[in-house]
Every structure is written in C-alpha cells, then in structure tokens.
Amino acid sequence: MTNVLTVKNLGKSFKLKQIIKNISFDVRKGEIMAILGPNGAGKSTTIRTIMGIMYPDEGSIEFNGHAENEIPRQKIGYLPEERGLYKNVKVMDMILYLADLKDYPKKKAKERALSYLAKFGLEGKDKVSVEELSKGMGQKVQFIASIIHEPELLILDEPFSGLDPVSQETFKQEIRELANNGTAILLSSHQMNVVEELCDRLYMIHRGEKVIYGAMEDVKNEYANFKCTIKGQNPITLLETIPNVLRIEQNGDVTVLYLTQDVIVPLWLRKLPEQLTVQELSIDKISLHEIFIDIATDQHQLPEGVGSHA
Incomplete structure (x- = not known):
C-alpha cells in the first residue's frame, strides 16, 4: 500500500523541554491511522508540525514524495480540535471560502457542499449564519469544510467530541467511505471504542515517545x-x-x-x-481503552515488549 505521509524521527522542544522525540510513522492511501496518547503526550505538537503550523527541530516529513518545504497544502484536509469558523458568515459562504483557499473550483465546491449538507441533516442551512447553528451543527459544517476539496490526506483531531450518537455514526460512515475511496486519514481521539472500531493501525505516544505502533489486530493480539x-x-x-x-x-x-x-x-x-x-x-x-489507561497511568500491566511493529 502506498505511503501518502511519512514522518521520520520527528523531534520538537520548547524552552529546553523536549515535547516529542524520534516520532516515526506513515499513513497509507486508503487507511485510517490513529495517533493516540494522554493529554500532554505530544499528539497535537506532532499534528501541528505535520500541518506546517510549527517546524520540527529534528526529523523530516514527506507527503507523496514531496519534502516538507514542498508539501502541497491544498491536498491536505484538517479538522482541528479547537473549532474555528467565522460566526457572522453564512454556512455556504464559509465553505466556499475555505474551498477557495485550497484552490478548489467554486462550482464543484458548491455542488459538493449542498450534497454534504443534505447528507448531514443540514439541508436548507446553507444561507444560515454560523452563529445560528448548534455546536453539533457547527462541527458538521467544519467537517464538510475539511473534506470539500477532496484531500489526499485528511487529519482529524477529536472529530467526535460533542457529537450525539446519531451524528457520531454519520461521521464514522463518512470517514470509512473516504478511506474506501483512497483518502489517507490520520485520526486523533480519546474515544477508544470508536478508534478500535474504525482504525486500521495505531501509533500511541506517551511522554513524547512511541509506546505502541502497529496494525489494530496485531496490537490487540499482542497486548490484549x-x-x-x-x-x-x-x-x-x-x-x-x-x-x-x-x-x-x-x-x-x-x-x-x-x-x-x-x-x-x-x-x-x-x-x-x-x-x-x-x-x-x-x-x-481487554479493550484498547484498558490498554490506553494502563499506559497513561503507568500501571505497567501490559506484556513485555510493547510497541515494536508497524
């Protein structure tokens, strides 16, 4: 399977404190890859470095063979954990503006936006301002904005936070469909049951370093x-x-x-x-949730040799 994103030996420090160290993984075309870890483990730093929001002190990032300074950002979709839409802008205008930033054709973006709004139960909301939407509706709009330009790599940071069960299921179905159509997806979430159900592989970080890396089934067979x-x-x-x-x-x-x-x-x-x-x-x-708790709380109840395969 083709690697869309390759991260090698990534390192980043702030004020002499190393936040991430030797972070290395890849995300393949058509797969859903989870990046996991407790708060403060280094997930957000890793994601922001991949997005070019900050630069690594060490290591390299490649996207479809492009080096870090040549990565075509219009090929990447990003749903940040901190949601941010202009509140006094109409929904359709917001989506089209973000599509334009990715150099995506306006006519095609509008057609896709109307289709997604209908799919997510937001039909007729295209002319409503963002501030009139509920939190869940706003999250759906931001998700649509992150995929409107048909990205080759989609990074989702806590995409299910604040969603009701029905909306969560809609998101899961759409994420699976995107992966089935070839999109490489890097997903960060604290909802281990969803990760276990949805993801093909996982990379778990603790205190800025890798502790587990492998296919979901291999991880469960080895550690569970x-x-x-x-x-x-x-x-x-x-x-x-x-x-x-x-x-x-x-x-x-x-x-x-x-x-x-x-x-x-x-x-x-x-x-x-x-x-x-x-x-x-x-x-x-034992579940992925229990494996996560074991690592996050340093209980050390897992078998010896955790975290060696890709």
Whole structure:
C-alpha cells in the first residue's frame, strides 16, 4: 500500500523541554491511522508540525514524495480540535471560502457542499449564519469544510467530541467511505471504542515517545490479554489460588481476573475451584481503552515488549 505521509524521527522542544522525540510513522492511501496518547503526550505538537503550523527541530516529513518545504497544502484536509469558523458568515459562504483557499473550483465546491449538507441533516442551512447553528451543527459544517476539496490526506483531531450518537455514526460512515475511496486519514481521539472500531493501525505516544505502533489486530493480539469477569461473592483468598492470574479487581460481588498472556482458556476454566460462587461468568480480551489507561497511568500491566511493529 502506498505511503501518502511519512514522518521520520520527528523531534520538537520548547524552552529546553523536549515535547516529542524520534516520532516515526506513515499513513497509507486508503487507511485510517490513529495517533493516540494522554493529554500532554505530544499528539497535537506532532499534528501541528505535520500541518506546517510549527517546524520540527529534528526529523523530516514527506507527503507523496514531496519534502516538507514542498508539501502541497491544498491536498491536505484538517479538522482541528479547537473549532474555528467565522460566526457572522453564512454556512455556504464559509465553505466556499475555505474551498477557495485550497484552490478548489467554486462550482464543484458548491455542488459538493449542498450534497454534504443534505447528507448531514443540514439541508436548507446553507444561507444560515454560523452563529445560528448548534455546536453539533457547527462541527458538521467544519467537517464538510475539511473534506470539500477532496484531500489526499485528511487529519482529524477529536472529530467526535460533542457529537450525539446519531451524528457520531454519520461521521464514522463518512470517514470509512473516504478511506474506501483512497483518502489517507490520520485520526486523533480519546474515544477508544470508536478508534478500535474504525482504525486500521495505531501509533500511541506517551511522554513524547512511541509506546505502541502497529496494525489494530496485531496490537490487540499482542497486548490484549484475556480477562475473566465473575459475578458472585467470593473471598480474595480463594481467588488468589487460581493459576495464571496477573491481577485481581473486585467491586462488590463482581470480580475481574486479568490473565497471563500464555493462558489457554478452555484448560484454564477447568482449573477454577469448585467452591467458586458463579452467578455469571464471561471471558473476553481487554479493550484498547484498558490498554490506553494502563499506559497513561503507568500501571505497567501490559506484556513485555510493547510497541515494536508497524
């Protein structure tokens, strides 16, 4: 698959404090790539550097073979975390103005804008001023503005923030469709369930450095151990006798057993004590959300060797 964006050994410091260090990843044509990390990890600095809002101290950025100082910005779409539309401007005028900044034909932009407004439930809002829109409507307009010029690379920073579930689903469908049509998408979000559902690969940063990089399925297979959730009153002393358990979490009559990576579930189930009280029992793998929390809070419960593949 063709690399649209290639980031190599990116580094950036402010007042002698290094914010990002040796950040390297690529975004491929037709894929959705997640860039993740807790607040302050360096995601926004990385994105702003890619966008040319700031310049790196080290490393390089390439877009379809173009070096950083030659990147055709009109081929890139950007939805920033901090939304910013001129409030006293009509919706259509706002979209057409932003399309014009990307050298996109006005007639084609207007046709696409009307189509997207209808798709996002904003039909008839083209002549309404931005300040009259709700927060969710404004976010839809800004999303339309970020894709109106048919970008080859689309960068989305917290695109689902503040959206109701129906609007979130509409956004997800559109993002998938864009990727299916060949757009390379770099997406940053704190909603791990959406990332896990939507993205093909992920790059996770903590304290300005890479901690995980790989295909979503590979990451889940390597780092997402099984966990067993048991409903029933059980003493901790009994639970501690169960083999292949990394840690135990209890909340009332619900216990979660986090299992070792090498566990064979059918065999492990046979080793559960006969005295165990079980009203309900379920086994699944830990989620991307739990992996994120583990890293962000330095719990170090993940397997050894996190973060090596692309």
